Amino acid sequence: MKDSSLLVPAVFATVALAAPAAQLTQRTINPTVYLTGESTMAKGGGGTGTQGWGENLRYSLSIPVINKAVAGRSARSYTVESHFAELATLLKPEDSVVIEFGHNDGGSLTPTDNGRTDCPGAADEVCNTDIQQGILTYPAYLINAARKFTSLGARVIIASPTPDNPWETGTFVYAANRFTTYANASASGFAHAKFVDHGQLVANEFQKLGASAVDAFYPIDHTHTSPDGAALVAQTFIRGVSCSESLLRNHVKNQTSGVVGTCL
Ligand SMILES: *[C@@H]1O[C@H](CO)[C@@H](O)[C@H](O)[C@H]1NC(C)=O
Numbered sequence: 210m211k212d213s214s215l216l217v218p219a220v221f222a223t224v225a226l227a228a229p230a231a232q233l234t235q236r237t238i239n240p241t242v243y244l245t246g247e248s249t250m251a252k253g254g255g256g257t258g259t260q261g262w263g264e265n266l267r268y269s270l271s272i273p274v275i276n277k278a279v280a281g282r283s284a285r286s287y288t289v290e291s292h293f294a295e296l297a298t299l300l301k302p303e304d305s306v307v308i309e310f311g312h313n314d315g316g317s318l319t320p321t322d323n324g325r326t327d328c329p330g331a332a333d334e335v336c337n338t339d340i341q342q343g344i345l346t347y348p349a350y351l352i353n354a355a356r357k358f359t360s361l362g363a364r365v366i367i368a369s370p371t372p373d374n375p376w377e378t379g380t381f382v383y384a385a386n387r388f389t390t391y392a393n394a395s396a397s398g399f400a401h402a403k404f405v406d407h408g409q410l411v412a413n414e415f416q417k418l419g420a421s422a423v424d425a426f427y428p429i430d431h432t433h434t435s436p437d438g439a440a441l442v443a444q445t446f447i448r449g450v451s452c453s454e455s456l457l458r459n460h461v462k463n464q465t466s467g468v469v470g471t472c473l
């Protein structure tokens with residue numbers, strides 16, 4: 210009796226001292242990467258055998274990747290449906306969040322609001338329609354998400370959207386659209402947000418591969434990629450991360466020489 214009553218407090222004391230240190234170490238070593246975006250990133254892509262590039266990212270990173278992209282969403286509808294807010298409840302310091310939108314953000318709010326078009330503009334413009342009051346601009350949605358995530362200690366990568374098939378006409382054509390400019394500007398206001406010009410990185414690889422190889426990456430339309438296309442689109446993203454000052458760079462599994470493409 211005497212022995213065990215002495216022993217028990219000693220064991221508790223050891224556990225109480227050890228636990229916080231062990232948790233801290235685990236968090237630092239093992240952050241998680243969360244992906245936010247639409248069908249070009251989402252599991253199952255745009256359907257009919259296509260695939261989103263977010264599904265391939267895990268093969269290039271040494272930490273867990275959780276793909277929270279949802280087909281059909283824009284920066285606006287992803288926000289309005291609370292996907293960013295729900296992600297914020299999961300984040301721990303040093304997790305990374307990739308934000309890549311643009312394919313569903315264009316179009317016009319009149320005469321019909323489809324629920325995903327953003328308010329036009331690069332700043333704090335606000336639009337109202339018959340279905341929603343207080344529609345914000347694409348940069349405002351991204352900045353609000355980045356502000357929330359970085360305030361929680363997470364690192365943010367804002368990426369430009371993937372290109373539609375740049376060989377569609379038979380001649381290579383890629384011109385960054387306004388969402389690239391907006392994504393770049395949105396990241397620039399944060400110490401812990403970085404811009405990756407994913408659209409340009411993909412375009413550069415697709416230009417080298419030529420029309421027939423790239424056409425085969427777009428089996429159903431000019432937006433959604435085959436699984437092979439998704440693999441290359443994911444690799445170009447890793448190239449962009451490797452060339453950036455993002456913390457995520459430290460978790461790229463492959464040797465830099467084994468990563469497709471070159472820095473921009
Ligand atoms: C991103 O912004 C920086 C700083 O303004 C600028 O130098 C760079 O050209 C921009 N890149 C793109 C792709 O817009």
Ligand SMILES: *[C@@H]1O[C@H](CO)[C@@H](O)[C@H](O)[C@H]1NC(C)=O
Pocket residue numbers: 268269440443444445447448462463467468469
């Ligand atoms: C890294 O290597 C894995 C396994 O070979 C491969 O699936 C992945 O695409 C590579 N990533 C890059 C960025 O080259």
